[in-house]
Amino acid sequence: MLPEKTIERLSKYRRYLLEKxxxxxxxxxxxxxxxxLHLTPxxxxxxxxxxxxxxxxxxxxxxKELIEVISKILDGDNKINAVIIGMGHLGKAIxxxxxxxRSNIEIVAAFDIDSSKVDRIISGIKxxxxxxxxxxxxxxxxxxxxxxxxxxxxxxxxxxLVYAGIKGILNFTSVTLRVPEDVYxxxxxxxxxxxxxxxxxxxxxxxxxxx
Amino acid sequence: MLPEKTIERLSKYRRYLLEKxxxxxxxxxxxxxxxxLHLTPxxxxxxxxxxxxxxxxxxxxxxKELIEVISKILDGDNKINAVIIGMGHLGKAIxxxxxxxRSNIEIVAAFDIDSSKVDRIISGIKxxxxxxxxxxxxxxxxxxxxxxxxxxxxxxxxxxLVYAGIKGILNFTSVTLRVPEDVYxxxxxxxxxxxxxxxxxxxxxxxxxxx
DNA sequence: AAAACAATGTTATTTTAATAACAATTATTT
DNA sequence: AAATAATTGTTATTAAAATAACATTGTTTT
Numbered sequence: 065m066l067p068e069k070t071i072e073r074l075s076k077y078r079r080y081l082l083e084k085x086x087x088x089x090x091x092x093x094x095x096x097x098x099x100x101l102h103l104t105p106x107x108x109x110x111x112x113x114x115x116x117x118x119x120x121x122x123x124x125x126x127x128k129e130l131i132e133v134i135s136k137i138l139d140g141d142n143k144i145n146a147v148i149i150g151m152g153h154l155g156k157a158i159x160x161x162x163x164x165x166r167s168n169i170e171i172v173a174a175f176d177i178d179s180s181k182v183d184r185i186i187s188g189i190k191x192x193x194x195x196x197x198x199x200x201x202x203x204x205x206x207x208x209x210x211x212x213x214x215x216x217x218x219x220x221x222x223x224x225l226v227y228a229g230i231k232g233i234l235n236f237t238s239v240t241l242r243v244p245e246d247v248y249x250x251x252x253x254x255x256x257x258x259x260x261x262x263x264x265x266x267x268x269x270x271x272x273x274x275x
Numbered sequence: 276m277l278p279e280k281t282i283e284r285l286s287k288y289r290r291y292l293l294e295k296x297x298x299x300x301x302x303x304x305x306x307x308x309x310x311x312l313h314l315t316p317x318x319x320x321x322x323x324x325x326x327x328x329x330x331x332x333x334x335x336x337x338x339k340e341l342i343e344v345i346s347k348i349l350d351g352d353n354k355i356n357a358v359i360i361g362m363g364h365l366g367k368a369i370x371x372x373x374x375x376x377r378s379n380i381e382i383v384a385a386f387d388i389d390s391s392k393v394d395r396i397i398s399g400i401k402x403x404x405x406x407x408x409x410x411x412x413x414x415x416x417x418x419x420x421x422x423x424x425x426x427x428x429x430x431x432x433x434x435x436l437v438y439a440g441i442k443g444i445l446n447f448t449s450v451t452l453r454v455p456e457d458v459y460x461x462x463x464x465x466x467x468x469x470x471x472x473x474x475x476x477x478x479x480x481x482x483x484x485x486x
Numbered sequence: 487a488a489a490a491c492a493a494t495g496t497t498a499t500t501t502t503a504a505t506a507a508c509a510a511t512t513a514t515t516t
Numbered sequence: 517a518a519a520t521a522a523t524t525g526t527t528a529t530t531a532a533a534a535t536a537a538c539a540t541t542g543t544t545t546t
Contacts, residue, residue, distance in 0.1 A: 075467040157364035232476035256286040265443035
């Protein structure tokens with residue numbers, strides 16, 4: 065199992081490499097990739113070492129091969145399905161983001177409680193009432209849920225998701241969710257992120273020229 | 276300057292403490308706060324030590340006082356203004372999130388290029404055409420920008436933002452932005468996050484019962 | 487063909503963050 | 517009033533991540 069931070073970077077490497085591939089480029093150096101993503105060449109080489117790929121010295125890495133190796137790690141062999149819970153603005157934004165199918169993650173369904181958002185196709189994704197959660201998740205064999213609903217219902221829905229077989233959650237609610245330990249959670253808390261930016265802006269402004 | 280991770284937790288502590296305060300609670304223990312946020316009591320005590328607050332032994336921390344100390348650190352003395360760039364679904368989602376004024380960060384303006392989203396109030400925030408970026412940022416003295424626009428224009432807009440005096444960016448585009456080093460950037464890359472969840476879900480499923 | 491160069495692959499070091507350990511202290515109990 | 521129990525504050529240890537160092541090797545140049 066690779067380190068979390070390495071996985072994050074691999075995802076970014078792949079996207080950059082795909083761009084380069086489209087531009088008909090064949091090889092690239094660790095320092096190019098590093099410069100593009102604001103990393104150090106050492107970091108890049110280390111990550112590539114960890115995934116067991118080796119380039120050729122003096123020539124760099126084969127873009128095509130490196131994409132293949134990263135994809136094998138990130139995607140595995142099977143397609144993985146995801147669902148969105150909550151089709152408000154955030155849910156729609158995410159649907160749009162992923163309407164272009166990248167990698168082999170597919171969003172196969174969305175859920176909401178609002179009748180005006182249910183039983184229709186929104187941003188290319190079929191939207192159901194949450195009452196059908198268990199049924200649809202089983203039918204589609206979805207393993208990931210993206211939570212964009214209000215904090216109030218978050219834990220209750222999470223319990224249902226876990227029961228239905230969901231093994232990974234991308235959590236946009238500000239709620240700290242309780243799940244069994246075989247369920248992986250990635251939290252994204254906008255309030256915290258913004259407060260963090262504010263803090264470091266404030267600190268930087270106060271310490272101007274203190275170096 | 277406090278560690279980044281401590282700042283993140285302080286933001287979460289404050290929100291939990293505010294809830295408790297509303298419930299008329301007066302004191303809480305490190306282990307209560309830890310349990311609520313899935314941390315260890317040691318971590319909580321260490322963070323509180325770092326901000327220089329001390330509770331009373333056997334009795335715990337005064338909720339009211341702890342909120343005050345955290346707020347002093349996160350908020351500082353002055354209000355800080357933010358703007359949103361891009362009023363698509365994501366921009367609107369974020370506007371709604373922050374329409375209830377929390378802490379002392381205020382979103383004072385939004386920008387878009389789409390004429391249908393300009394010169395009107397959306398989710399309680401006045402929306403302008405991007406041509407007015409410099410003017411409005413100076414007028415409002417905004418220091419933070421939240422980027423929810425398409426990747427294509429992201430670097431160009433960022434250059435304009437920096438020129439206008441923005442010192443912190445919450446970046447929702449998947450672009451790696453180039454900025455002077457006194458500008459703090461917090462990146463949020465949904466594609467990477469989802470691919471990361473997918474990877475760990477896959478690994479967990481494959482290693483079931485391997486412990 | 488030999489030498490110089492420039493890039494990789496890997497190990498070592500440093501830094502940062504998290505966890506654990508434990509002494510100090512205060513409320514509670516007897 | 518003394519003993520006990522429970523919680524804090526702080527230091528020490530461990531773990532994770534990033535950075536740096538350097539030996540190796542393939543390319544290019546002369």
